[in-house]
Amino acid sequence: MTRLGQLRSEARFNLLGFRRSPAATFFTVVLPIIFLVIFTSIFGNEIISSTGARVATVYVPGILALALVSANFMNAAIVTVIRRESGVLKAMRATPLPPWVYVGGQVAASLVLTVFMTALVIGIGWLGYSVEVQPGAVPSLLITLGVGAAAFSALGLAITCVCPSEQAAPAITNMCVLPLYFVSDVFIPSEGAPRWMTLIGDIFPIKHLAVALGRTFDPFSEGVPLPAWRWVILGAWGVFGVLVTLRFFRWTPRN
Amino acid sequence: MSDEAHLAIEVTQLRKRYGEVEAVAGVDLSVATGEVVAFLGPNGAGKTTTVEILEALRTRTSGDVQVLGVDPAEATADWRERIGVVLQGAKHEGDFTAAEIVTMWSAYYRSPRPTAEVLELVGLAEAAGTRTRRLSGGQQQRLAVALALVGDPELVFLDEPTTGFDPAARREAWQTIDGLRSLGVTVLLTTHYMDEADHLADRIVVISRGRIVADGTAPELAAQVAMPSHISWDAAELSPVALPDRLRDLLRGDDASVRARAAAGTAIAERQIEREVERFALVTRDVGEVVRELLAAAEAAGTPLDSLAVQPPTLEDTYLALTGDTSSGDCS
Known part of the structure; x- marks a missing residue:
């Protein structure tokens, strides 16, 4: 089979496995939507006096960031650790399939999920909460999604290097992202938060993803928003993820 | 060169050292094309280490290794097209059916066997649509053999294909492995069951503490140790x-x-x-x-x-005498 055919086949089976896994579909598809509905219900969807935009303008990009991290980072990391610990990755190494095609297939599947979730979240935001994508921000949205998906896919592979078992994988990945959501404009805006909290948010990549996505929906942003330095920071985290993966990734079970 | 042409595997003085421990301590091994050879020894004897070096899944410390005329240390995708590997205790992704997994793996090879044909070969045609998490231990093992066969290999490695199986599952696995013979595939299998080696293989190579201690058919091995x-x-x-x-x-x-x-x-x-x-x-x-x-x-x-x-003397007696393992309680 051609490399392209192999990539397509890998992506297809990854998505099939995703659809059949209740935990993966719940955390990546259902939970973000539940959060979106809960947050906009609790805080109402009023016009915020300081910014002049609706409350959901904050939550739609935040939840979009959550879904992207879930699809590219959490899901990919957990699936990879399960495959590693059950010996599937090791067996795969004994086949002619090049490692990059395996990784590429997984990243492609995560990208498809990202596109699906983006359409779903934007659709719900638009129909349910009158949050619109600013036409001028579409290129920025696409670049942010691309850079974000690549960076978090790389970090997803990197985090498998510190997951000793398949039981540990969900706990460790959640430990990485859950606290960060609170300081990264995902669950609550970080304006007015203590300095140390905003600092933590600024160091790690999730906030840059959420804020870069936020520009897409901000009705008052001037001209064409290009959050270039957010992309640079996301990209740097992606490079870090690639380096860790290249150095420490293992195909064989730990146990 | 004529020698190479009919030897699928040729190993000379293979060594693998982990720190102070020499897991493989100078193994010589040759397997002719079309031969079914059992690599027999107790747990920790160095069977899996040796086989995984031959499969290019591990590096070696020293020695010469040729598998299908290629040094596994320089394994290429082309070489991997020609071998099939069943790892010890192979598991599968539970959410896929047997047929889906075979189809998924067939994409890894240049000219794969059709999925239905592979499932038929290992006797899993009826279970094609069953999610692998619902397959029995014997069926899971046969699926692992199916994955090793999907690329139509010349040489298949089977690492402890029946360890931990009940007698019925063992019998199933044996039938599948016997079936490989009719495909003309060269087979190197590891086991710590003497009766399994005797049943499945043309020749038995016994390894103990990283060294080859005997090589021959079951009767030859029995004669060699002349057990009472x-x-x-x-x-x-x-x-x-x-x-x-x-x-x-x-x-x-x-x-x-x-x-x-x-x-x-x-x-x-x-x-x-x-x-x-x-x-x-x-x-x-x-x-x-x-x-x-x-x-x-x-x-x-x-x-x-x-x-x-x-x-x-039983096969077990011969085995225990050969491997010098007097404490083994898990034979048969």
Whole structure:
């Protein structure tokens, strides 16, 4: 089979496995939507006096960031650790399939999920909460999604290097992202938060993803928003993820 | 060159060192094309390490290795097209069906066998649509063999294909492996079951503590170690007290205390012996001579000795003698 055919086949089976896994579909598809509905219900969807935009303008990009991290980072990391610990990755190494095609297939599947979730979240935001994508921000949205998906896919592979078992994988990945959501404009805006909290948010990549996505929906942003330095920071985290993966990734079970 | 042409595997003085431990300590091994060879040894003998070096999944410390004419240290995708690998305790992703997994893996090869054909080969046609988490242990193993066969390989490695299986699952796995023979595939399988090696393989190579200790067919191995036979009878029929000294000395080691008391030859000892032991056993290579002496002793004691039984050395005896493993309790 051609490399392209192999990539397509890998992506297809990854998505099939995703659809059949209740935990993966719940955390990546259902939970973000539940959060979106809960947050906009609790805080109402009023016009915020300081910014002049609706409350959901904050939550739609935040939840979009959550879904992207879930699809590219959490899901990919957990699936990879399960495959590693059950010996599937090791067996795969004994086949002619090049490692990059395996990784590429997984990243492609995560990208498809990202596109699906983006359409779903934007659709719900638009129909349910009158949050619109600013036409001028579409290129920025696409670049942010691309850079974000690549960076978090790389970090997803990197985090498998510190997951000793398949039981540990969900706990460790959640430990990485859950606290960060609170300081990264995902669950609550970080304006007015203590300095140390905003600092933590600024160091790690999730906030840059959420804020870069936020520009897409901000009705008052001037001209064409290009959050270039957010992309640079996301990209740097992606490079870090690639380096860790290249150095420490293992195909064989730990146990 | 003609030698290379008919040798699928050629290994000379293979060594693998982990820190202070030499897991593989100078292994020589050759497997001819089309041959089915069992690599037999106890856990920790170096079987898996050796096989995984041949599969290019591990590096070696030293030695020469040629698998299908290629050094696995320089394995290419083209070379991997020609081998099939079944890892020890292979598992599958539970959310996929057997057919889906085979189809998924067939994409890894240039000219794969059709999925239906592969499932038929390993006897899984009926389970094609079953999610792998619902397959039995034997079926899971056959699926692993299916994945090794999907690329139409010349050489298949099977690492402990039946460890932990119940007898029925073992039988299933054996049928599948026997089936490989008809495909003309060269097979190297590892096992710690002598009967499995005997049943499946043309030749058995025994490894113990990282070294090859024997190489041949099961009868050849048995002849090589020349294990003694067991001769036994009911304790009630003939007491050791009635035996000549020479036979008493042959009484099996674990009856040592009995032997000591029998040597004392007292009537009290005799009654104790009868209460404690149901059968006595002698261990000897001179079966004919010992049986004649036993029957003579029985006649003198006035007993027919109908309970007399002679048991030739078992495969397990041969295996334990070859590997020097006297504590192994998990054979068969």
